[in-house]
Amino acid sequence: MPGLPVIRCAVIGVGRRTLDDYVPALAGLSSRIELVAACDVDPAAEARLIQALARNGHVPRPRFFPDHASLLDAVDPGLVIVATPHHTHHDITLELCRRGIPVLKEKPFALSPAEARDLAAAVREHDGHLRLCVQRRHHPLYLRAKDALGRIGAIRHFDATYQLSTDAYQAGWRAETRTSGGGAIIDMGYHIIDLLHWFFGMPSLVYASAAPKLNPDAAYDVEETTLSTLTYPNGVTGVLRLSLCESEKSELIRVYGSGGHIELTRDRLTRFDRSNRPVERVAGERSWDSASGVLVNTLDHLSDPDVTEREVQDGVRVTATIESLYRSISQQTSVRPLHEETQDARFGSGHRRGTAGTEPADGVSMAEAAIGVV
Ligand SMILES: NC(=O)c1ccc[n+]([C@@H]2O[C@H](COP(=O)([O-])OP(=O)(O)OC[C@H]3O[C@@H](n4cnc5c(N)ncnc54)[C@H](O)[C@@H]3O)[C@@H](O)[C@H]2O)c1
Structure with missing residues (x-):
């Protein structure tokens, strides 16, 4: 400029x-x-x-x-x-x-x-x-999708699938939880979990499980396929399937409202009415530049403290949800992200096993203080 x-x-x-x-x-x-x-x-x-x-x-x-x-x-x-x-x-x-x-x-x-x-x-x-x-928060197609959510009536439920066909997580720093933090959820899935936060806010209850390893003898210790259900304070509920190791890459998010639904892929947004008639179609490109949009937005807001504050709050919340998904897998129980404890489930010390998900709900404000959202 x-x-x-x-x-x-x-x-x-x-x-x-x-x-x-x-x-x-x-x-x-x-x-x-x-x-x-x-x-x-x-x-x-x-x-x-x-x-x-x-x-x-x-x-x-x-x-x-x-x-x-x-x-x-x-x-x-x-x-x-x-x-x-x-x-x-x-x-x-x-x-x-x-x-x-x-x-x-x-x-x-x-x-x-x-x-x-x-x-x-x-x-x-x-x-x-x-x-x-x-x-995705800076991509025109996903911005249109967020807008279209306002035209399908009261949102009721969603299903989201994001899968890759890669073996990059089987070696190097990505193969170890110690260095990557995990696989399908925190590495690949971060984008979709962040998108779900952007669309629906923070879930109040999650349940997650991990599928058996593709190759049980391989040395990597990160999760490669997970299934999760997420429930929100307003009753909206959704299913999230993440996988690093399927035969093809794909991304599909469907959101159902009282007046219709949307289908979103990396290159297409379609909005349907309640009779399943397509009433809005937006085409994008299958392969798109994933860095320029964020860079432009960063440059446009380089000295805007409000943008940083929002980013930080979103980051803290997404981290709490991710932690809850891992905790749910390790404890085989439902977990309330809003009650996420300050210790972490994957790196050991001080993690109070068996308590998350069984505590009574104390309200969002207390929970947000617990995860540092102010
Ligand atoms: N937003 C996206 O779509 C997207 C896509 C791919 C990767 N990523 C992210 O980008 C980051 C890097 O991923 P990658 O695929 O490029 O990994 P990579 O392993 O290909 O590259 C990492 C590089 O960092 C170097 N490095 C390691 N420790 C360092 C240190 N202390 N100081 C300086 N350099 C160091 C390594 O030598 C290597 O060259 C990760 O956070 C990953 O999640 C994001």
């Missing part, structure tokens, strides 16, 4: 997400943002970055550093993108907040409710600017 300063940007983590998605997006937005620095603990990443920049016609070569501390000591970026393995996000993002540098971080917001609360506190303490890359 003419007249606006070009934001000097740095990327922490030069893996697939950066090379495949951020590099083309940054190249396409060169009038607004310039990649001036990057870092990766793998020295070979520099050559991969240079090749990807060349492929995308990005001329200036960014400075490359072996870690984020040396990058931040040498460069003063106006925005930093964090695209590293999940277990490294927290320390890096806290450091960026302390230094007052705006952050666009990859999902997940946090690996546990405790981390989410810490991050929320750090952002607020340092007047930080934090955005999360949940691209």
Whole structure:
């Protein structure tokens, strides 16, 4: 945009997400943002970055550093993108907040409710600017779908399926809960769980179970297929099926209201009336750019504290729901996310097994205080 300063940007983590998605997006937005620095603990990443920049016609070569501390000591970026393995996000993002540098971080917001609360506190303490890359919230088709929810009467129930056909979770940092936080739910499923929050708010009760492993002898310990039911304070209920390992990639969300229903896929939105007649059709593209929309929105709201506050609140809530799904799987019981405890189910210490889901409902305000939503 003419007249606006070009934001000097740095990327922490030069893996697939950066090379495949951020590099083309940054190249396409060169009038607004310039990649001036990057870092990766793998020295070979520099050559991969240079090749990807060349492929995308990005001329200036960014400075490359072996870690984020040396990058931040040498460069003063106006925005930093964090695209590293999940277990490294927290320390890096806290450091960026302390230094007052705006952050666009990859999902997940946090690996546990405790981390989410810490991050929320750090952002607020340092007047930080934090955005999360949940691209569906910025995609025109999904924005139309959210709008169409207002034209199907009172929402009653939904079913959502999101599946990939990948083996990326079977090796490397994605294969271990310690480093990824989990598989189908927190890694792949984060996008859909966030979307469900955006559409319906926070569930008041969840029940989740995990299917047997595709390959029982394989070493990975993350869940690859899960089925969940989610119930909301207003009685809306829904089913969520997530899977990393099916024979084809697909995404389908159906939402049923008293006056019709919508069907949403990655490339199509259809609204039906109660007689099952299609009354609204919106076509999109099957394969779409998942980074530019978020980057543009981040740049448009770079100094807007309200946008950060909303992002932080959403992140804390989605983290609590995700924690409840994991807790439900491990305890084989229904769990109330609004009553989610501050300890976490997957990383051990202090987790009070057997109590969640059996406590009496105390009301939303107390529960929101418990997960740090204020
Ligand atoms: N929004 C989306 O659609 C989407 C898609 C894919 C990945 N992601 C997210 O992007 C992030 C990265 O995923 P990926 O697929 O690119 O993983 P990846 O393994 O391909 O890349 C991660 C890179 O980070 C580097 N790294 C590890 N620790 C580091 C550290 N401490 N400092 C700097 N670099 C470090 C690794 O060497 C590697 O090059 C994850 O948070 C993932 O969930 C989001």
